[in-house]
Amino acid sequence: MTISELRSLATDSGTRGGKRTADRQNAGAPLPTKKKRTWRSYSVYAGLVLIFAYCLAPFYWMIVSSLRRTADIFDNTLLPAPFSLENYVKVFDGSTMFGQALLNSLIVAGTTTVFALVLGVFAAYAISRLNFRFKSVILGVIIATSMFPGISVVVPLLRFFTDLGWINTYQAMIIPNLSFAIPLAVWNLTTFMKQLPFDLEEAAMIDGCTKWQAFRKVLLPLAAPGVFTTAILTFIHSWNEFIIALSMINDPKIQTATVAISKFTGATEFQAPFGEQMAAGVIVTVPLVIMVLIFQRRIVEGLTAGAGK
């Protein structure tokens, strides 16, 4: 058996879930009279349309508003009347350093994700595969830390980092970010690794692999999808982080994108540059939405890992 075969075997449970729901629909749906069925399907479609509108309308409004000219930003037409990229040009014209902010976000979120994953993989391996004392206590503690309110981390660390001279540095954001990224990564990876069959590693070890080799050559390739899902989730969480970046940074050069757009101000205090804010919001959100669309199945699996399985 090659690794890819093993992997498809391990992820088989996911596809089976889909099959199962299909089965259920075939088997479970009663055969009502035709009239009833059409009424029912209409109500289902109406519900669907409602859900789409609920989820997407505000987001759609952001995109539409970002494509209007400043002059007709208060129009309420459903499509931008004269289509204009004016706001997007303004966002990047240099005065707001938005491009730099995007880069900062990428650096901070990327580094946080890498650290959290490396530490998380080892911790998750220990929790899911090794027998040791206080295992459930340790897992409980790690999960409990994810419930820690951000402000309780920020206030003391703000002072500590001020003394260290770390204000306006990347590490001042990355290290506090780990307080939520590590629990997230450990938990996701643990649930994922627990689902992988132990037999394969065992077989490898019987064939003479050490534990470390079994981990590196058997478990890690099998766990790759789980690691990937965890990476996406951790990245999204770090990308959306606000309070830490807001508190630790006051230099626009180091600011992350979420903080930068919250600080966009117009020429006058009373007229906020809504067009630009919407354009910047779209730019910050679109990478995430694309990620979500591509990896939706994985993300949903990751999000529901703890609760549903």
Add this chain to the structure above:
Amino acid sequence: MTVTTAPAPRNQTPGKPGTPGKKPGKSRTPGEGRMAAMLLSPTLLVLALVIVYPLISAIHQSLFRAESGLDADGFVTEGEAFVGLANYADLFVGESGRRFLNAFGNTTFFTVSTVLLETVLGLCLALAMNRAFRGRSFLRASILVPWAVPTAVSGLLWRWIFQSDGIANTMLGSEILWTAEGTASKLAVIIAEVWKTAPFIGLLVLAGMQIIPEEVYEAAKIDGAGWWRQLGSITLPLVKPTLLVAVLFRMLDALRMFDLPFVLIGPGKESVETLSMLAWDESNQLRYGSASAFAVVLFLYVAVVAIVFVKVLGTDVTGANRLRPVKNRQKRKATRSQKAEATR
């Protein structure tokens, strides 16, 4: 092909059999504990730095107060004086006490109202999605959009929607000042928060619904139970563990709410100031003592809610109790797919 998790004896590496006399699978080899310690120590070390140290430091700082006053000789002195529990005593008296109680009330109000609405709406979303046959993946993608929008961006977005001459007022035909002070701004925060997080609850609950075996519903139908009866007697009780976990997470998240009111309404607005915002504001004013006290209080609040959920309601957060059901379920899944293949 099925993957069965046979209770194979673990750790039976040749030449190193498990300790005799213990249950198989529970045996510990001495090297294993050391290896676990080695693998876990970096994580625990970092968590100690970013969680335990701040907590201790916050408790410590909350016992001090920055004092910049004139000393006996008329010089300006700056320093910190140990004030004991004075920062905590101040939570209930005077101007700062009023502000704290207001923030505490706001935090509680937002938590209860948003989580309640989210739960109801999330349940409806999940029920609708569970019914939807076609367009399910499209639905799932669109439901993830509000979740993926950064909170700060959603704050801006709703600020734009709730402008005095924005789309919300146009559609309602009203002239409400949503983003100023007052009840309207509270409502604006609740709407924006529920929009972003109800889909999350919906996803979790849907996952819980999909593991309910269809046989149960069939049996109920044979017994003549209608849709409502099935919902009340089957779906809700069986989804309850999942729902409790989702509600717990949402509550803990809502208790530390910061970004949304901060961006949507603004800092220092009385009607939407939460505990996080208050603590942030205090630390911004360099009053670390009271800021730490607020942070500690918020931490205790979160901890109490979490403990109540886990101990009293029996929310199974770690999934430890679920280990056995997982095994059973895999078996069930296996037999079912075998059945499906056999009938095909």
